[in-house]
Ligand SMILES: [Zn+2]
């Protein structure tokens with residue numbers, strides 16, 4: 073991530089920013105004072121997946137206090153990601169329910185368990201859905217997003233010690249969605265899963281950093297997009313729009329946005345795409361090859377279907393690379409014309425930005441603060457916890473880009489506005 077050279081680190085900027093925003097600081101203190109009987113746990117509202125195929129609903133849920141190495145966070149806002157829909161539809165495998173959903177969010181730390189370092193009560197934080205162990209083979213080889221224990225915990229919906237802090241009204245254990253579970257008033261997460269950010273970044277926008285932004289922009293960095301290159305982005309939803317922003321920041325000369333929805337193509341053009349291609353008419357890959365006189369250097373697939381992954385491959389020039397960012401449901405297979413490996417095309421996957429999020433976030437935040445990366449413009453809907461199932465329906469229809477759940481309006485900094493695109 074090309075961080076802006078600056079002597080001012082986000083940590084150093086916090087006191088000044090906090091002083092400049094007295095209302096936000098007061099809201100933090102009020103929220104801290106309002107934590108009900110934290111020692112005994114918290115009764116709260118949370119969006120629960122009971123069974124795939126059924127609407128998700130808000131329930132009263134019990135949250136135990138944070139254990140050693142864990143923090144309790146008052147959730148301010150949370151983004152609705154397509155992965156939440158895949159989980160709700162049971163498309164990521166068996167046994168992943170009952171679960172409190174939500175993995176892209178931001179809030180304010182209320183309490184920290186023993187041995188927590190680097191984050192303290194009062195800190196504004198973004199959730200990170202991979203809390204790397206630091207010791208496994210993947211971590212040791214510099215690929216923390218592939219951390220093996222973190223992956224196992226994510227699939228099991230458990231925290232680092234293998235247990236859950238969440239119980240339903242019937243007393244039965246609930247899983248922590250992707251170890252975060254932030255479609256809730258509070259979340260207990262691993263200390264390494266709460267990354268401090270400066271106080272002056274509105275939390276309803278900061279929430280997006282935790283999945284969409286780090287995934288989309290990280291994929292561009294992982295692909296090594298260079299100044300003057302040609303890029304196609306297939307799928308212009310919440311993550312695809314971040315890939316486009318990343319490609320623009322990386323200096324791509326041509327950025328072809330591909331989607332079926334005209335409003336998403338319009339958003340893509342606003343975010344830096346140079347061309348918009350309606351995937352509903354004709355063969356997008358053939359058109360891309362024609363438009364570019366032979367194909368693009370990098371084709372990003374941000375949908376997660378066999379057809380769009382194949383289209384990314386077909387849109388490449390010889391020597392080009394297809395980058396699969398979209399999350400395909402379990403069981404999806406892709407076939408490729410093997411003879412084309414002779415033209416040195418390649419295809420790679422990118423998960424959660426393919427880098428250490430703790431290292432990526434400061435640079436991304438500097439880009440936001442300097443105005444070179446917009447966060448608010450990908451948000452199509454500001455909603456409440458009760459509206460999450462409707463947001464899932466919009467995602468299933470391919471409608472809108474990002475819905476953000478405003479859980480604590482004062483902390484989130486989004487006022488009372490509610491938009492529906
Ligand atoms: Zn996500």
Ligand SMILES: [Zn+2]
Pocket residue numbers: 204205206207208209210211212218219220221222
């Ligand atoms: Zn690890």
